[in-house]
Amino acid sequence: MSATVATEVRPERLHTSDLPLRIGVIPGDGTGPEVTREALRVLDIFRDELKVDLIEFDLGADRYLRTGEVLPDEELVRLAGCDAILLGAVGDPRVPPGVLERDLLLRIRFELDQYVNLRPIIRYRGMTTLIPHHHDEDVDLVVVRENSEGLYTGGGGFHRKGTPHEVAIQESVNTRHGVERVVRYAFELSMRPGRRRKVTLVHKTNVLTFAGDLYQRVVDEVAVAYPDVTTEYSHVDAACLYLIEDPGRFDVIVTDNMFGDIVTDLGAVIQGGMGIAAGGNINPNGVSMFEPIGGTAPSETGKGTINPLAAIAALMMLMRELRQDAVADRIDRGIGVAVTKMATMRAGLMGFSTSAVGDLVIEAAS
Numbered sequence: 001m002s003a004t005v006a007t008e009v010r011p012e013r014l015h016t017s018d019l020p021l022r023i024g025v026i027p028g029d030g031t032g033p034e035v036t037r038e039a040l041r042v043l044d045i046f047r048d049e050l051k052v053d054l055i056e057f058d059l060g061a062d063r064y065l066r067t068g069e070v071l072p073d074e075e076l077v078r079l080a081g082c083d084a085i086l087l088g089a090v091g092d093p094r095v096p097p098g099v100l101e102r103d104l105l106l107r108i109r110f111e112l113d114q115y116v117n118l119r120p121i122i123r124y125r126g127m128t129t130l131i132p133h134h135h136d137e138d139v140d141l142v143v144v145r146e147n148s149e150g151l152y153t154g155g156g157g158f159h160r161k162g163t164p165h166e167v168a169i170q171e172s173v174n175t176r177h178g179v180e181r182v183v184r185y186a187f188e189l190s191m192r193p194g195r196r197r198k199v200t201l202v203h204k205t206n207v208l209t210f211a212g213d214l215y216q217r218v219v220d221e222v223a224v225a226y227p228d229v230t231t232e233y234s235h236v237d238a239a240c241l242y243l244i245e246d247p248g249r250f251d252v253i254v255t256d257n258m259f260g261d262i263v264t265d266l267g268a269v270i271q272g273g274m275g276i277a278a279g280g281n282i283n284p285n286g287v288s289m290f291e292p293i294g295g296t297a298p299s300e301t302g303k304g305t306i307n308p309l310a311a312i313a314a315l316m317m318l319m320r321e322l323r324q325d326a327v328a329d330r331i332d333r334g335i336g337v338a339v340t341k342m343a344t345m346r347a348g349l350m351g352f353s354t355s356a357v358g359d360l361v362i363e364a365a366s
């Protein structure tokens with residue numbers, strides 16, 4: 001299985017006829033299935049206007065514990081044959097750390113060459129967040145996280161493991177090709193309608209003088225082709241501060257895999273929490289995968305109280321990537337109405353059930 005298999009499948013299908021969209025669904029672990037169910041209920045309201053084949057994948061902790069399999073090659077080939085994939089969440093306390101994360105989630109990202117992790121940080125009107133001085137319009141940016149290399153490639157190893165002289169090496173891999181393609185994606189994105197034509201590189205060039213230098217040089221070179229785009233740089237630690245102090249200074253952030261992972265959790269906080277934060281693992285020429293970024297929430301599993309808006313927002317992003325803008329717009333509106341209603345109702349209610357939030361979106365998007 002190679003990335004080229006994946007990149008050859010989708011565009012051909014999208015430009016041909018009115019074949020149904022093949023959407024792979026990986027409900028996954030923990031609260032993943034609960035939130036995915038709500039996203040699929042939302043999708044169902046479009047059944048008359050959009051032909052969709054749902055292809056369900058049994059991947060995650062249960063399958064691993066039952067069979068020892070994480071991601072058999074045949075499943076990867078089936079995933080590569082989808083037009084896009086919707087993922088709930090993966091990870092489970094019964095499975096040693098890293099098994100599902102590396103061999104399932106990261107393997108899909110790498111093998112399908114989903115080299116952009118696109119994480120919009122948008123605050124819907126009326127959302128309450130932990131940051132009292134932010135207004136809705138202050139929070140409107142997108143993080144373009146490199147998704148195929150950096151510290152995530154798994155390079156490194158132990159030397160004299162378990163001894164007092166143990167050495168643990170974890171390598172960050174940054175290629176010219178990898179950096180350039182993600183930086184180009186960020187510049188293109190900053191030019192799209194509604195964006196403010198500003199790209200901020202977030203890194204730590206004062207300490208990571210090799211990887212950071214490559215990123216900075218690539219940004220400087222690519223910027224020449226985008227004279228209308230303002231380019232800025234922020235160290236990652238300072239960027240965390242600015243996300244709280246003055247997030248309006250950011251439009252498009254481009255950053256490496258690890259920094260992008262970290263700053264987007266902070267980003268979720270200023271959006272209103274993990275319950276609303278969605279992202280896409282994008283291969284612009286292939287098969288992309290969309291997910292709520294929050295994880296499996298083991299302590300909430302099975303209670304029916306987890307917020308499904310992030311999974312519904314992941315579906316919205318999926319529809320946009322498949323150029324179903326009318327559908328995406330309606331889901332977007334549905335989420336907006338749900339957020340407003342939840343804010344007004346919050347005064348009188350303790351919490352929301354997962355399916356009640358789904359109902360709010362369905363009512364507003366129908």
Ligand code: IPM
Nearest residue numbers: 090091101102105106261293
């Ligand atoms: C995320 C998650 C993953 C990551 C984990 C589960 C491997 O935190 O999607 O942000 O680090 O990329």
Ligand code: MN
Nearest residue numbers: 261262265293
């Ligand atoms: Mn993360």
